[in-house]
Every structure is written in C-alpha cells, then in structure tokens.
Amino acid sequence: MTAYKDLSKEELLELKSGLEAQFEEVKAKGLKLDMSRGKPSADQLNLSMGMMDTLTSGVDLTCEDGVDCRNYGGLDGIDEAKQLLADMMEVPKDNVIIFGNSSLNVMYDTVARAMTHGIMGSTPWCKLDKVKFLCPVPGYDRHFAITEHFGIEMINVPMTSTGPDMDMVEKLVSSDPAIKGIWCVPKYSNPQGITYSDETVFRFANLKPAAEDFRIFWDNAYCVHHLYEDKQDYLIEILMECKKAGNPDMVYKFSSTSKISFPGSGIAAMAASDANLEDIRSTMRVQTIGHDKVNQLRHVRFFGDIHGIVEHMKKHADILRPKFETVLEVLERELGGLEIGSWIAPRGGYFISFDALDGCAKAIVAKAKEAGVVMTGAGATFPYGKDPHDSNIRIAPSYPTPEELAVAAEVFVLSVKLASVDKILETK
Amino acid sequence: MTAYKDLSKEELLELKSGLEAQFEEVKAKGLKLDMSRGKPSADQLNLSMGMMDTLTSGVDLTCEDGVDCRNYGGLDGIDEAKQLLADMMEVPKDNVIIFGNSSLNVMYDTVARAMTHGIMGSTPWCKLDKVKFLCPVPGYDRHFAITEHFGIEMINVPMTSTGPDMDMVEKLVSSDPAIKGIWCVPKYSNPQGITYSDETVFRFANLKPAAEDFRIFWDNAYCVHHLYEDKQDYLIEILMECKKAGNPDMVYKFSSTSKISFPGSGIAAMAASDANLEDIRSTMRVQTIGHDKVNQLRHVRFFGDIHGIVEHMKKHADILRPKFETVLEVLERELGGLEIGSWIAPRGGYFISFDALDGCAKAIVAKAKEAGVVMTGAGATFPYGKDPHDSNIRIAPSYPTPEELAVAAEVFVLSVKLASVDKILETK
Structure with a gap:
C-alpha cells in the first residue's frame, strides 16, 4: 500500500475517478443504514425479555426490608x-x-x-x-x-x-x-x-x-x-x-x-x-x-447479583464482538497503510473512534450520508459541536445487523478515501 | 349537644376529667395507627396487579407507530x-x-x-x-x-x-x-x-x-x-x-x-x-x-382506554368510600353540635380537612400521637409549615384498614375534645 500523500497528482486523479465510479454504484443501491448512535440491537434487547416474567400478578412485591x-x-x-x-x-x-x-x-x-x-x-x-x-x-x-x-x-x-x-x-x-x-x-x-x-x-x-x-x-x-x-x-x-x-x-x-x-x-x-x-x-x-x-x-x-450481570454481559459481547470486528476488519483492509486515518480497536464499550485527515470529517460524514449511511454528525464529539481539526468521527456499530454493517463500513471507507483524495489534491 | 363554649368552668372541668380518663384507657392500648399521608392501601394496589401480566416475555413490545x-x-x-x-x-x-x-x-x-x-x-x-x-x-x-x-x-x-x-x-x-x-x-x-x-x-x-x-x-x-x-x-x-x-x-x-x-x-x-x-x-x-x-x-x-380507567376507579372508590364514611360518621357523632371543629364531607380525593378551634391544631396532633395515632403534622397544609391560626389538620383515611380507622378516628375526636376544653378553659 502506498500512502495517499506519496501519490502524484496524476495518480490521485486516476484514483479519484475510480473511487467515484465505485461510489456511484453504491449510491444506486439506495441504502438506508445507521451507525450514528450507541443503540443496542433488537437481539440484545431480547436477552433481557426474561425480566418481563419475573414480576407477575402472583408474585409478592415486598422488598427484603418489608417495604411494599x-x-x-x-x-x-x-x-x-x-x-x-x-x-x-x-x-x-x-x-x-x-x-x-x-x-x-x-x-x-x-x-x-x-x-x-x-x-x-x-x-x-x-x-x-x-x-x-x-x-x-x-x-x-x-x-x-x-x-x-x-x-x-x-x-x-x-x-x-x-x-x-x-x-x-x-x-x-x-x-x-x-x-x-x-x-x-x-x-x-x-x-x-x-x-x-x-x-x-x-x-x-x-x-x-x-x-x-x-x-x-x-x-x-x-x-x-x-x-x-x-x-x-x-x-x-x-x-x-x-x-x-x-x-x-x-x-x-x-x-x-x-x-x-x-x-x-x-x-x-x-x-x-x-x-x-x-x-x-x-x-x-x-x-x-x-x-x-x-x-x-x-x-x-x-x-x-453481580455475577448474574457479568454472565448476562457475555451474551451482549457475543452479539457486539462480531460487529466491532467487521468494522475493524474493513478499516484495516481498506485503509491500512494509506495514512488517511487512524483508529483504536477497543476492548469494550459501544464505539470506534476514527480520526481522519484534518479538515475531512464533515466531508466524510456528508459523503456517507449521500450513499445512505448515517454517521454521528462530525464535530459531535466536541463541545459546541466544534472539532477544531474537523477530524474525529464516531462509529457506532451496535444497532445494524452484521450484514448491514459490512455494507455500511464499505461505504464509510469509500467516503474516507474520496474525501482524503480531495483534501490531498488541494496541496498538490 | 351543648356547645363547649356555652359550658361553665365547672362543667368543663368535669368534662375534662372524664375525657382524660377515657384518654388514659386508649393510651394503654398501645396503638400504632397512621392517618398522615395520602397513601393507597394494599387492597387498592392489588387492583392493578393484573398490569404485571400484560407485558411478558412472549409479548411484542412494539408501539402502534412501530417504535420498539x-x-x-x-x-x-x-x-x-x-x-x-x-x-x-x-x-x-x-x-x-x-x-x-x-x-x-x-x-x-x-x-x-x-x-x-x-x-x-x-x-x-x-x-x-x-x-x-x-x-x-x-x-x-x-x-x-x-x-x-x-x-x-x-x-x-x-x-x-x-x-x-x-x-x-x-x-x-x-x-x-x-x-x-x-x-x-x-x-x-x-x-x-x-x-x-x-x-x-x-x-x-x-x-x-x-x-x-x-x-x-x-x-x-x-x-x-x-x-x-x-x-x-x-x-x-x-x-x-x-x-x-x-x-x-x-x-x-x-x-x-x-x-x-x-x-x-x-x-x-x-x-x-x-x-x-x-x-x-x-x-x-x-x-x-x-x-x-x-x-x-x-x-x-x-x-x-379512558373507560378502562373510569371502571378501575370505581373499584378504588369501593375501597375508599367506607373509610371516608367511617371517619365522617365518627366526626359527626362525636363532634356534631359541640362547635369545636368543622369539616367538609368530600366527594373524592384522598383527604378530609378538619378545622379546629384557633390555636388547637398542634395540641390535637400531639395528643393523638401520644395515643399512638400519627396525623399529618399541624401546619403542614400551609407554606413554611406555619398555620397562622394553628387550626387546620389533614386527615388521610386511605391507608389504615376500616377497623383501624374506626379506632383512629375515635382517638382523634377525643384529642380534639381534650385540646378544645383546655383552650376554652383559658378564657373562663
């Protein structure tokens, strides 16, 4: 992989035209995907449905200390x-x-x-x-x-x-x-x-x-x-x-x-x-x-008790882990070595944070939206919604299905590439 | 019934000694009754236990508009x-x-x-x-x-x-x-x-x-x-x-x-x-x-729907009505004509408001407490807890059982009588 910044103007222009063709194809699919909020999926919510059966009309609702x-x-x-x-x-x-x-x-x-x-x-x-x-x-x-x-x-x-x-x-x-x-x-x-x-x-x-x-x-x-x-x-x-x-x-x-x-x-x-x-x-x-x-x-x-919570969280992890790994795999495969973005593979939580080239975050989010993928608004991770570098993007992989996520991640990296090429071209 | 204010000092003193004897008898019972807060009774809470069975693990929790x-x-x-x-x-x-x-x-x-x-x-x-x-x-x-x-x-x-x-x-x-x-x-x-x-x-x-x-x-x-x-x-x-x-x-x-x-x-x-x-x-x-x-x-x-609520409230009324009537009956029977207090028979809500002779509310509440009956604190019905006339007492009949309530009401009227006799004696 050659870093984008090391490409010549001609190489970048050729790359851009290829990426634009790819983008038009994706856009034509009319996707509607959402990676904007840290929202659990229906599968995860189903894990707790047993809770609905714990308190039924036949159950005594008195606490341990006798309070009703x-x-x-x-x-x-x-x-x-x-x-x-x-x-x-x-x-x-x-x-x-x-x-x-x-x-x-x-x-x-x-x-x-x-x-x-x-x-x-x-x-x-x-x-x-x-x-x-x-x-x-x-x-x-x-x-x-x-x-x-x-x-x-x-x-x-x-x-x-x-x-x-x-x-x-x-x-x-x-x-x-x-x-x-x-x-x-x-x-x-x-x-x-x-x-x-x-x-x-x-x-x-x-x-x-x-x-x-x-x-x-x-x-x-x-x-x-x-x-x-x-x-x-x-x-x-x-x-x-x-x-x-x-x-x-x-x-x-x-x-x-x-x-x-x-x-x-x-x-x-x-x-x-x-x-x-x-x-x-x-x-x-x-x-x-x-x-x-x-x-x-x-x-x-x-x-x-707390052990019950720990065991329960393993089930959440089993649902979330493949989603995180899907996104991380696409990021690594498509952006590794290009020097147009960095990210951390987290061991928990609900997000992957992506740092684009300075001045690219808004353009990337807009591009992804154009192709039907909603990301958290660029700047949202900063006070007053103002990212001084216009660089950080929050990716929330929890809500879409793994299949949707694979598609959404591809749209995202494509958007990153396009915005980055444009940004680098400005300096050539 | 002769109004207390029309009794002579001697009559009042004799009355007082009789009331005090009654009071000592009641006190000896070691009652623990609470008419202080507008708290529904367990019977009333049981009316809604069916609600616990409406959402079980097999039930779809999607709203009418499709929201999970x-x-x-x-x-x-x-x-x-x-x-x-x-x-x-x-x-x-x-x-x-x-x-x-x-x-x-x-x-x-x-x-x-x-x-x-x-x-x-x-x-x-x-x-x-x-x-x-x-x-x-x-x-x-x-x-x-x-x-x-x-x-x-x-x-x-x-x-x-x-x-x-x-x-x-x-x-x-x-x-x-x-x-x-x-x-x-x-x-x-x-x-x-x-x-x-x-x-x-x-x-x-x-x-x-x-x-x-x-x-x-x-x-x-x-x-x-x-x-x-x-x-x-x-x-x-x-x-x-x-x-x-x-x-x-x-x-x-x-x-x-x-x-x-x-x-x-x-x-x-x-x-x-x-x-x-x-x-x-x-x-x-x-x-x-x-x-x-x-x-x-x-x-x-x-x-x-709202009809369901209306029907449900009739069941609450069936439980509450006898309690209100018990208290009102005792008030009427024991205090009617004595001119030492007034009250309104409400058609709904959770309370009966009692207005004692000026300067008697605190003494009445203290007296009732002495005999094991907790009332809402005198003054509580006024800003800063300050009843300028020290007259108003809130009676909350919902929580005790009807049997407890009959006893509590008797204690209350006895407390009213005692405090009123003392107050009137001050002027004789």
Whole structure:
C-alpha cells in the first residue's frame, strides 16, 4: 500500500475517478443504514425479555426490608437494588442512590442542582459570573449538551491513550476556581474506547482543585461492557482512591443498566461520599417521593447479583464482538497503510473512534450520508459541536445487523478515501 | 349537644376529667395507627396487579407507530400513552407530554427550569431579585416545599367553598410582576376536597397577570378520583378556557396514575399549549433520551382506554368510600353540635380537612400521637409549615384498614375534645 500523500497528482486523479465510479454504484443501491448512535440491537434487547416474567400478578412485591415496592416511599432506592448496582460500581452499598431510568437525567439534575443550590453549601453556580468545565475530547455529545445548556464554558482537554492529558487537567483545576467539573467516561470511553490508566485515576484522585465545589463527573457507563472475556480493561475504583487521597467528596460516579437490560427502562445509579449523598438527598426529598421501585425489584429478581450481570454481559459481547470486528476488519483492509486515518480497536464499550485527515470529517460524514449511511454528525464529539481539526468521527456499530454493517463500513471507507483524495489534491 | 363554649368552668372541668380518663384507657392500648399521608392501601394496589401480566416475555413490545418500546428514544412519550392520559386530562393528545413515575418530579423540574432558563424566553427566575407564588391554603405540603426550596416567597390565599379567593388572586396577579405562579389542586383539593367552581375556573382563565411568565400550576391529581358514582364533582377544563380567554400559555396542567395504578410505578403527564410544550421539550432533549416507555405501554395495555380507567376507579372508590364514611360518621357523632371543629364531607380525593378551634391544631396532633395515632403534622397544609391560626389538620383515611380507622378516628375526636376544653378553659 502506498500512502495517499506519496501519490502524484496524476495518480490521485486516476484514483479519484475510480473511487467515484465505485461510489456511484453504491449510491444506486439506495441504502438506508445507521451507525450514528450507541443503540443496542433488537437481539440484545431480547436477552433481557426474561425480566418481563419475573414480576407477575402472583408474585409478592415486598422488598427484603418489608417495604411494599408498589407504594410510595423509598426515596433513594430499595436495598437489594443498591447492593446490585453498588457491586457493579465497585463501591459500598451505602454510597449508592438508585434513580429512575436515565443516568443522563441524573447528571443533568446534578448540574441543575449545583446551579440553583450549589454543592454542599457552596455558592449556587447561577450566582457566579463564570463557571467552567473541562471536557476531554473527543467525548460524549450529551455530556457537552448539558453544560452548554446551563451556559457553562467548556474547555477542551485532549485525550491520550491513557486518559485525559493530566498535566493540563492538574494545571487548570488547581489554578482556576471557576473550573467546577470535568466530564469523564473512564472505561471504554465514548468514543475512543480508552480506559484510564492507573496513573491517570491516581492523579485524578489527588487533584488539588482551586474550587472547593469542584467535582469529577465520572460516568462509568461501560463498566461491565466488555467485548472479550480474555482481554478486559481494568479501571481503578475512584471513590476509594479519592478517599485515600483525602478528597472523599471530589467525585460523583454515575452508571446505569441502560445497555445491560433495556435502554429506555433500566435503572440508573449514582455513587458518592456520604456527605455528597446527603446533600443530594436533601434536594431529592423535595423533588420526588421516590423512583420506580417495582422496576428496581424487577432488575434484582432477574439478575440476582453481580455475577448474574457479568454472565448476562457475555451474551451482549457475543452479539457486539462480531460487529466491532467487521468494522475493524474493513478499516484495516481498506485503509491500512494509506495514512488517511487512524483508529483504536477497543476492548469494550459501544464505539470506534476514527480520526481522519484534518479538515475531512464533515466531508466524510456528508459523503456517507449521500450513499445512505448515517454517521454521528462530525464535530459531535466536541463541545459546541466544534472539532477544531474537523477530524474525529464516531462509529457506532451496535444497532445494524452484521450484514448491514459490512455494507455500511464499505461505504464509510469509500467516503474516507474520496474525501482524503480531495483534501490531498488541494496541496498538490 | 351543648356547645363547649356555652359550658361553665365547672362543667368543663368535669368534662375534662372524664375525657382524660377515657384518654388514659386508649393510651394503654398501645396503638400504632397512621392517618398522615395520602397513601393507597394494599387492597387498592392489588387492583392493578393484573398490569404485571400484560407485558411478558412472549409479548411484542412494539408501539402502534412501530417504535420498539425497549430501546432509546421517544422523548415525550409513546402515542398510545399520550392518548390515554390526554383523555384523562380532557385535552388533545398533542398537548400532552408523558414523563416518568412522579408528577411531583415534573412540577419540581418545571420550577427548576424556570429558575435556570426562564419560561418561553423570559428572564431566568434565579436572575430576579424576588419571585413569589400564590398558595391557596390549606394546600399540599409538597407543593409548598418545592417553592420554598427555590427561595420563592409564598403568599397565602384563603380557600373558599368554590376555590381560592379569586378577588385576592386577581388583585395580586395583575399588580405584582414578581408573582410568577400559583399552586392549585382544582378538583377534590388537598386537603379540603373542594372542587373549583365554574366561575373560579373562568376567572383563572381570564387573569391578566403583570408577569408575562406567570403560570397557573394546575395539579389535577384527583381528576378521576371520585368516591361516589352518583355524586361527582365536575371541573371545567382549564386549558381550553385559557385558550378561549386569549391566555393559551398561562397554565401548566399536571396529572399522574400514581393513585390509579401504583404510587411508585405509575406514569406522570403534563398538558399545556404547543408553545409551552416546545419550550419544555427543548430542555428535555438535554435532560434525558426518554422516559420509561415499557411502563407506559404496560399502562396502556392494562387500562385500554379512558373507560378502562373510569371502571378501575370505581373499584378504588369501593375501597375508599367506607373509610371516608367511617371517619365522617365518627366526626359527626362525636363532634356534631359541640362547635369545636368543622369539616367538609368530600366527594373524592384522598383527604378530609378538619378545622379546629384557633390555636388547637398542634395540641390535637400531639395528643393523638401520644395515643399512638400519627396525623399529618399541624401546619403542614400551609407554606413554611406555619398555620397562622394553628387550626387546620389533614386527615388521610386511605391507608389504615376500616377497623383501624374506626379506632383512629375515635382517638382523634377525643384529642380534639381534650385540646378544645383546655383552650376554652383559658378564657373562663
């Protein structure tokens, strides 16, 4: 394979005309494929249908502590659901609150609460002139949407292969009291599939923030979402690390069963120090009488315990793995050696992150769309939707069938080649 | 019956000694009864257990529009749930958003959103020096807790037999731009069981607020919660009245199935104008990917349609009616003619409101507690927990069994008598 940049203008033009012919053929097929969102497939949802049979009219819906799950009460979750999610989040049961169906909603509420009421007695953020968040990039668009919604200034921090650039994080967090938080997806990160190294977690736990109300928003969305049984990433548990470092209150951990049971009907949880949880409960008491305990019990009765979740996730992996491998195989086969893009083969999570030549991401996504393949919008992985290099594209292989995926991946690499040829031609 | 106030000091002292003897007897029984919260009984919850069998592993969870209920999406609810709740709320389907399990949470979020983002482009309330709410009293403690939590100043408006004092509401709302809302439970109100008259609703719809972002928070929690088939209150539908009056955006309607299906696992809804709903959706898009659609579908499959809900509510009424009648019978038999308290016999809802002699409510609640009967805290029906007359007590007859309730009611009237004798003796 010759790298595109080493081709002559004539060679590139010839290549382009061949690629364009291929593209017209593909376009003629009238495809309708979607690799835009990290959405489980119907096959994956079917794995949890047994949950529907756990609570029927003949079943006693009383919790272990005697509470009738159907009635009011149970502000922060039923004990057995706390235990299940605590084990998944690797924290003590008493450091967990169970919420409704959406951890995103919990994160939104956490920021909203800080805006109107501050954190553990600090000044409400809405009373401050400026509030800033650090945003490791590329990252999760819905995180960035929350901070943007509340007018919080977002500062890009580059991701490395071991997590965010910690030199930059340390420097900014320790010097600027307006920096109140950082968005993290520490395991199988969205979109790169990177797991933060031990050193990165250690450095997070040992931050010396200028703001007393600085919090790490640790969205461990993919904590048990491995693709392989034998190749798994390990992440140091940060709540304990923070406690050891004398920063017990510095982190909010989030997780949910959205990509374990049902995306719309799972249960979400938050883990934090006693002081943080009491602060949160004081608002929750006003906000609701309690979340859906029947659904909490349904999850507990179906999974039993953390081992049940681990076994269940192997079934998800069996469905997802071939899809990831299909995409990776096409990327390697079609783009290897061309030096027009790079990617990481993740061991878990829901995405493959693709870095195109600078200035090509938008053109690639547009090209793929022209041929009927919807990708996540270029720029979406950056705050304000602005990728300064116009380079990063998030590939979500979970939803299409393997057959659809093979076709979609071919369309994608073709789009990459076309956009790259055009870009390189500009310089010849 | 001679009114207590007409008894001589000697007669009162003799009466008191008899009541005290009675009280000691009751106390010796070591009762543990609870009339404090509007919590359905287990019998009522059992009415909905069939819902647990509607969605089993063999059932297709696809909505009418082809959406897979189990997956992400469906921000504002599935169509068939909108239709069901719209019929219950007497509004068009397109004017409804379906939320999670708690209408209280929806109300909290509505105030929180106004604090941080304003309403339809208005200045966020957190940027204003002063925000005020009108609070018809007695009213619902959890409403008042929300506005108190956000530092909103609450102004008492007396309830009359036809709803809030509308002269006062009109005067305040039209003259003070800091008044941004009013809490209403317009049908079978909490705690009095009063339904707003046609004229009251008409006057609400025709308010001329000084604040463009003034909203009526219309919590129609008891819309189908009748106690009798033949004696029902009717409430004019306010969304349409507001539209007719040229105030289409002035009202937020709230409701839920909490006291229809399961208090912890029902579905909540909001109804408002297109412009209001679009304003709300613009925040919701950031806040969540969607609420629990499986539970929405479960409700639709169980109830079928609004007729199903109406029939279902008759079963609730059959359980609740004897409980209300037990309490009312004891009140009438034991307190009738004594002029030491007044109450209204409601035709629906969850409460009986009792007005004691001024300065007696706290003493009565304390007395009842001494004998093992927990009432809603005196003052709870007023903002900041402060009943200026220390007179109102909310009685919640739904949770205890009829047998327990008969005993609890006897304890209550005994407590009323004792506290009243003491109060009147002060003046002799």
